[in-house]
Amino acid sequence: MSSGTLFLQSALIGLSVAAPLGPIGLLCMQRALESGARYGLVSGLGAASADALYALLGALGTNALMHAFTGIAGPLALAGALFMLWLGVGMLRAPTASDPAKTPRTTGLPAAYASVLALTATNPMTVTTFIAIFAALGSQQAVAGGTAVFVSGVFIGSALWWVVLSFGCAALRHRINLQIRSGINRAAGAVLVAFALYKLAQLAI
Numbered sequence: 001m002s003s004g005t006l007f008l009q010s011a012l013i014g015l016s017v018a019a020p021l022g023p024i025g026l027l028c029m030q031r032a033l034e035s036g037a038r039y040g041l042v043s044g045l046g047a048a049s050a051d052a053l054y055a056l057l058g059a060l061g062t063n064a065l066m067h068a069f070t071g072i073a074g075p076l077a078l079a080g081a082l083f084m085l086w087l088g089v090g091m092l093r094a095p096t097a098s099d100p101a102k103t104p105r106t107t108g109l110p111a112a113y114a115s116v117l118a119l120t121a122t123n124p125m126t127v128t129t130f131i132a133i134f135a136a137l138g139s140q141q142a143v144a145g146g147t148a149v150f151v152s153g154v155f156i157g158s159a160l161w162w163v164v165l166s167f168g169c170a171a172l173r174h175r176i177n178l179q180i181r182s183g184i185n186r187a188a189g190a191v192l193v194a195f196a197l198y199k200l201a202q203l204a205i
Contacts, residue, residue, distance in 0.1 A: 028166060041163060
């Protein structure tokens with residue numbers, strides 16, 4: 001497989017992993033709406049970095065990825081669920097600024113990046129998704145001689161989605177009123193809390 005073909009294939013994988021709207025997507029949307037495109041994009045790049053990390057582990061061999069995941073799946077899921085619960089409760093409690101341009105920054109850009117990186121990296125679904133992808137691709141055979149190309153393609157494909165989502169949401173932030181933005185914030189927070197509680201319930205069974 002040529003480097004160009006491998007890059008396009010891996011970029012599509014990154015895009016397909018990032019695009020489904022879930023708790024991470026809602027969190028990035030909420031940050032873009034409240035704090036602007038930079039905060040949404042940097043948050044999304046945290047998710048893209050986690051995707052690239054698992055792509056690297058998978059490129060080294062599906063067995064390596066599974067070995068890295070085995071034994072830490074439970075603690076990883078617990079840490080991710082508790083962190084998501086904390087973020088969700090914070091979103092529910094945070095007031096919505098009447099003027100989005102004057103929204104107080106409760107966290108900086110590094111914290112926005114790190115929080116989503118941690119959430120994505122501790123999400124077992126991220127790992128199982130890449131295990132399934134590499135099982136279908138034939139793992140090392142699919143990326144032989146092009147690990148760097150594959151990993152960068154996954155990152156760029158994922159990042160592309162977050163660019164579109166972040167700037168799209170940021171473009172709407174001055175066009176929607178306080179009531180709608182407040183509703184979006186509460187809904188996003190509620191989804192994070194519900195998803196975290198669901199994960200905690202699964203771990204308790």
